[in-house]
Amino acid sequence: MDIFLQQLVNGLTIGSLYALVALGYTMVYGVMKLINFAHGDLVALSAFVGLTIYTQVFGEGITSLIAVITVFMFTAAVIAVVGVLLERLAYRPLRTAPRLSAVVSALGAGLVIQNAIMLIWGPNMMIFPSNLFPSTIWNFNGIVITFTQLMILGLSSVLMVGLYFFINRTKMGTAIRATAIDQDAAKLMGINVNKIIMIIFIIGSSLGAVAGLFIGIYYRGVTFDMGWMYGLNAFVAAIIGGIGNIPGAMFGGLMLGLFNALISGYISSSWAETFTFVLLIVVLIFRPTGILGEKVAEKV
Amino acid sequence: MKNISKNSMIAFGLLAIMGVFPFFANSAWIAIGTTFLVFSAVAFSQDIILGRAGAFHMGHAAFFGIGAYTTAILNVHFGWPILATWAPAVIIPVVIALLVTGPIIHLRGDYLLVATIGINIVFIQILENDLFGLTGGPNGIFGIEVIKVFGFEFFEQIHMYYLAFILLGITLFIMKSLDSSKFGRAMFYINKDDIAAQSMGISIRYYKLYAFAIGAGIAGAAGSMFAVQYSAVSPEAFNVLQSIMFFTIVLVGGSASLPGVLIGTFVMFILPEIFREFETARYLVFGVAMILTMILRPRGIWPVKFGNIPSFLKKDVK
């Protein structure tokens, strides 16, 4: 039971990170029907940018709320700008092209970001400072929760609930949903589709940036090519939840995180990805559009 | 027909150049040439699935790897001569392809894409975890023998080159047969409009599986050759990055276009070899090139031309 509860905590932590990244995929997919393969690399970029801001501006060894807030805000801003540039340069020119052309462009963009990280920060693993967050640990009868985990769970929840309300309760959110359903109709209703897509990239990239920073703080070691695996897991989570569906991405992320943690706890972490894809296939066989995805009838 | 014959002439011209290439190159270049031929065959087999049948398949390195590991395991662990491993290196990938894609073949577009990435990732985990105690884990398998026929050993680089050349020749022969048969056409029909194709009596499932089977068979043969060329196999040669490469080759070169896929292979595999001295920055440039190619030529560098019909039907064409 202890293992189970401990893996529950660990699983929800990693699941929150998947969910934050999955939101970026699902929002872009919802509006553009494009797998943004570069999104995972943006997450990795965020960890390196955050690391640099923290060590250069504040110097290692400083633990302060101001430092943390500054690092998160600046990093999110930088990644959001990169995300918007990505859309402008690599995706917008291909909006009317065959769908797979945009996929190749996204793969190319991912390669560019990944190798830019390598050229700037080098090919070796970099270690995140340990004192960004206090090293407080709570122990409940053998079940350990760290301050970092609590922060990840807390901030992710706040961001996700905030996003949910933004999408469902504001005018802009309605415009985003309308654009996702039918871009042409949205255009005719006076919605500026380019602006909507820009906002989606700003939100998605910022959420990815937060996830990237948390990955650095939680796992400490960051590498230039780590974005691929986080990205793929998050994308799988988005599909499991129902791609294009915002609560689906949150649900899928948490579910996959828990699933991974339980597999690692009870079976073996070296088979984690295999089980991830088995789960994906099983979900798709029974729910072809994901767990929270809507059924789509094809019009003939 | 004009375009087709022009395309064929250029393709044959390229083949002729490749045929005499070893006489003008040193052994390092012959090795690169061999890799080009093997990867071209794999790229064509990817094109059957992606470019023709239109199945978003991003796990092709798995089938390439299954062929390579079949030869490696049978030769190193069971002492089979390389020649005897050729048939299993084709048949096993075909059978596995049918078994693993069977349950997911109905998935649409991006869902299939992610599921096929999954096939590749599961394959790599099986190799690295050494599931059956046969794959040698992360290090792979070393010491694969050379090909021996009647006491003659194919040990020189140039021998491998011409074997790979024959492999590519057979692959092109299959591509041509496919293009001018109901099977190749059926793939195009389901690719272009699956509902119309079904209404003409074409089973989507059958022809997509057919494409996967042939694609996996050719990739397996190429994998066997790849294993012998390097006399070793290891997981990283068959990971998802390689699958992404094969996927990209087809789309950058031009889906379903024979010269396009050859150009794609050259651009994606051989150019990085040539620019090795720019080591660190080359993949950055490469990524930019991928984006630019798609923006400037969304259908690939050399897009396919349809109209492959007998000449007697063209008598009224003005």
Place this chain on the structure above:
Amino acid sequence: MSEYLLEIKNVSKFFYGLTAIDALSLKVKQGQIYGIIGPNGAGKTTLFNCITGIYTPEEGEILWKGKDIKGTPPHKIAELGILRTFQTIRLFAEMSVAENIMSGRHIKSKQKWYNGLIPTPAYYKDERENWEKVGELMEFFGLSQYATTPAGDLSYGVQRKIEMARALAAEPELLILDEPAAGLNENETIELAKTIREIRERGVTIMMIEHDMEMVMSLTEYITVINFGAKISAGVPAFVQDDPIVVEAYIGSDDEDE
């Protein structure tokens, strides 16, 4: 065997709880030209999609020569001899006209699975015969000059002909035409009516949805009128034309503005 080629018995189809087809029944005789009319959104195309296996109706039976074919996948329906055209033209746009028509020969081709890898003498003969058939159809529809042209580059009227040629290439027993005259000019429509009669002379039964009343009334032998998914009238053209229920259905809708 039934005296009817196709019998629809109490077929219902629902989408998300909405009734698209409501307990519809009709019978098509061998050799008939059968018309289906009704306002837009009445469920006509949905009915065709049910017959051709694209949708599976929740209730009722679809009898083909007396055998229930409900739930049979579309490619098997085509093999039975039921071929169709589409209201929104669905050609393989980038492929040549000849290749488009060749798709209809698919089920007639006798090539073996290994002919995708290697040609055999039987393959060459089969391939030749099928292309010849394509050639005949191109001549019949006056498409020979476009043999190598990508189908998507041609005008609406020509594309409709290609769709019919493609369906006919499969040598159907029942040809289902979904608004074949939509988008055609007057001359093309007259030509189309002539072509449809010629096709029937070859022994093909025809079922068609059409909004062009003049054409439907002169061409068809029996008509079923559908509104809100249900049959509201049926009979010979002269009867249907004067049926007050039909007249009201058409006046009551703001349809027929094309």
